[in-house]
Amino acid sequence: xxxxxxxxxxxxxxxxxxxxxxxRGIDMRRSGSxxxxxxxxDGADVDLVLLxxxxxxxxxxxxxxxxxxxxxxxxxxRIPAWQDVVRELQxxxxxxxxxxxxxxxxxxxxxxxxxxxxxxxxxxxxxGHRLRIATKYHRLVREFLRDAGVADYQLVDSQGATEGTxxxxxxxxxxxxxxxxxxxxxxxxxxxxxxxxxxxQAVLFKSRTADWSNGNKEILEDLVDRLYG
Amino acid sequence: MTDxxxxxxxxxxxxxxxxxxxxxxxxxxxxxxxxxxxDLYGEDIRARAYVTQDPNRGExxxxxxxxxxVVQTHMEHGGEPARYTYLGEVFRKQQADSGRATEYxxxxxxxxxxxxxxxxxAEVFSLFNEVLSPLGLRPATGDIGILKAAxxxxxxxxxxxxxxxxxxxxxxxxxxxxxxxxxxxxxDPARKALLDRVAKDGAEAxxxxxxxxxxxxxxxxxxxxxxxLQADAxxxxxxxxxxxxxxxxxxxxxxxxxxxxxxxxITVDLPGMAASVDRMARRMDALAAAGITVEDLPFEAxxxxxxxxxxDGFVFGFVAEGRPDLPPxxxxxxYDALTxxxxxxxxxxxxxxxxRPELVQQLREGLA
Numbered sequence: 001x002x003x004x005x006x007x008x009x010x011x012x013x014x015x016x017x018x019x020x021x022x023x024r025g026i027d028m029r030r031s032g033s034x035x036x037x038x039x040x041x042d043g044a045d046v047d048l049v050l051l052x053x054x055x056x057x058x059x060x061x062x063x064x065x066x067x068x069x070x071x072x073x074x075x076x077x078r079i080p081a082w083q084d085v086v087r088e089l090q091x092x093x094x095x096x097x098x099x100x101x102x103x104x105x106x107x108x109x110x111x112x113x114x115x116x117x118x119x120x121x122x123x124x125x126x127x128g129h130r131l132r133i134a135t136k137y138h139r140l141v142r143e144f145l146r147d148a149g150v151a152d153y154q155l156v157d158s159q160g161a162t163e164g165t166x167x168x169x170x171x172x173x174x175x176x177x178x179x180x181x182x183x184x185x186x187x188x189x190x191x192x193x194x195x196x197x198x199x200x201q202a203v204l205f206k207s208r209t210a211d212w213s214n215g216n217k218e219i220l221e222d223l224v225d226r227l228y229g
Numbered sequence: 230m231t232d233x234x235x236x237x238x239x240x241x242x243x244x245x246x247x248x249x250x251x252x253x254x255x256x257x258x259x260x261x262x263x264x265x266x267x268d269l270y271g272e273d274i275r276a277r278a279y280v281t282q283d284p285n286r287g288e289x290x291x292x293x294x295x296x297x298x299v300v301q302t303h304m305e306h307g308g309e310p311a312r313y314t315y316l317g318e319v320f321r322k323q324q325a326d327s328g329r330a331t332e333y334x335x336x337x338x339x340x341x342x343x344x345x346x347x348x349x350x351a352e353v354f355s356l357f358n359e360v361l362s363p364l365g366l367r368p369a370t371g372d373i374g375i376l377k378a379a380x381x382x383x384x385x386x387x388x389x390x391x392x393x394x395x396x397x398x399x400x401x402x403x404x405x406x407x408x409x410x411x412x413x414x415x416x417d418p419a420r421k422a423l424l425d426r427v428a429k430d431g432a433e434a435x436x437x438x439x440x441x442x443x444x445x446x447x448x449x450x451x452x453x454x455x456x457x458l459q460a461d462a463x464x465x466x467x468x469x470x471x472x473x474x475x476x477x478x479x480x481x482x483x484x485x486x487x488x489x490x491x492x493x494x495i496t497v498d499l500p501g502m503a504a505s506v507d508r509m510a511r512r513m514d515a516l517a518a519a520g521i522t523v524e525d526l527p528f529e530a531x532x533x534x535x536x537x538x539x540x541d542g543f544v545f546g547f548v549a550e551g552r553p554d555l556p557p558x559x560x561x562x563x564y565d566a567l568t569x570x571x572x573x574x575x576x577x578x579x580x581x582x583x584x585r586p587e588l589v590q591q592l593r594e595g596l597a
Contacts, residue, residue: 081325105440109454111419121395122454123446142272149402151395154272166444188440193419
């Protein structure tokens with residue numbers, strides 16, 4: 001048996017992951033044609049598994065892969081009590097994105113979570129329903145707002161184009177990933193001060209539930225030595 | 230682990246007890262419409278309840294408690310006064326490592342009665358006390374009505390009181406608000422900057438400068454809140470001495486008669502508290518009349534402050550002493566406001582509680 005390493009199957013995240021390992025003396029490449037989801041690692045006893053970044057948390061949780069590269073936001077969102085299930089081996093220094101709460105820029109009266117809470121109370125009184133926040137990060141946003149004591153809001157699911165929901169009247173505010181803030185500005189939204197929920201980046205995770213017998217532990221130790229020994 | 234058959238037998242025994250004391254058996258659907266529950270409890274319920282999707286009926290929840298459907302049934306069909314009892318599963322998501330059950334039986338008793346609320350409080354408490362007495366549990370009581378009255382008597386604006394009232398169930402947020410209203414913490418610099426700009430350029434120009442109006446929260450909503458912020462900034466702080474009395478009340482932990490005496494003394498300075506302290510006294514008498522030894526019944530003013538936010542008067546619980554690993558064996562309280570919300574214009578004073586038969590069975594086994 002060999003150690004299974006899950007990496008994102010496409011785009012910049014895949015390239016950056018390959019570069020990160022290459023910088024540390026481990027060469028990865030896709031095998032076969034560009035369209036084939038197979039890859040290999042030279043010089044280490046590791047099986048590369050190409051997966052969508054969003055599926056890597058689930059595979060780590062199930063222990064079907066031993067290691068995985070994915071965003072720290074996805075792990076926190078998708079795995080309950082994630083610290084019990086996976087361990088962060090190494091933040092990788094790319095794929096930076098902040099999960100933030102954003103509100104319409106003309107809400108000049110809303111400059112803190114306190115304000116958001118008070119505005120939500122007024123909104124509910126005036127409009128008869130809770131202030132809606134569109135997001136796909138339900139767990140992270142809910143826990144964050146609960147800890148901050150914000151009430152009278154409700155989450156509405158938005159799996160894409162979340163910045164457009166306010167204009168489309170399906171939400172009053174949003175919680176989403178942003179890296180530069182340009183899309184927010186283009187949609188007349190602004191980051192709520194104090195509304196930074198999580199600073200995400202790509203992280204090399206280790207599954208605590210995978211089978212670490214049959215020499216897999218030794219392979220990991222060898223890999224860790226080569227990566228940052 | 231006790232098996233389900235044994236737990237059900239225990240539940241049936243409790244159910245029979247409540248039926249024998251005059252309650253009518255009632256049942257509720259396992260699938261409850263999510264919107265009612267969400268509207269009542271907020272997002273937190275979504276983290277705690279199992280949500281499922283029905284193509285026709287929309288989002289549904291696996292029954293997280295009986296209170297809401299029982300109140301709805303009563304408001305639609307019930308005569309008065311009414312006593313109900315029920316037995317069935319409720320479903321709650323739990324933390325991965327908590328070891329707590331996600332599906333368990335509840336037996337409950339709910340009393341709808343306009344005549345004499347304090348007597349009703351005492352009836353429910355004494356029934357629970359009686360049926361649980363062999364287990365030697367520690368009772369706890371409190372009164373959210375006292376907390377509300379304490380907030381109501383503060384010398385400040387309705388808006389500030391409303392904000393505090395809204396967060397009675399979130400002690401940290403309540404504290405932060407109180408610190409701001411008493412001037413213990415300074416005004417948020419961002420708010421100060423906003424008010425300065427508004428004073429200089431006018432609110433309309435400031436909002437205009439923020440960006441185009443988008444979404445349902447309108448320009449008028451923003452302007453209305455700015456007006457409130459301006460009014461609030463001109464408001465004197467809540468006095469330290471008033472805030473200290475509030476702290477004393479929040480921290481009150483005594484036997485019921487001592488707590489009552491203490492609160493009675495406070496009404497000398499805060500006559501606005503008198504009505505709820507009178508209610509407390511009437512309840513104490515009713516409890517004594519129902520055979521409860523009130524002399525050593527514990528009272529904690531903050532009891533029930535961290536549970537679901539529908540209780541608004543008397544609250545109680547029964548916990549197994551020396552077993553902090555177990556949830557309370559029984560909890561209950563008064564929820565008049567909930568009947569107002571669900572009753573669409575109607576309301577009826579209501580009080581009730583639930584028992585977890587699986588814990589009763591477990592503790593009973595430990596005693597045997």
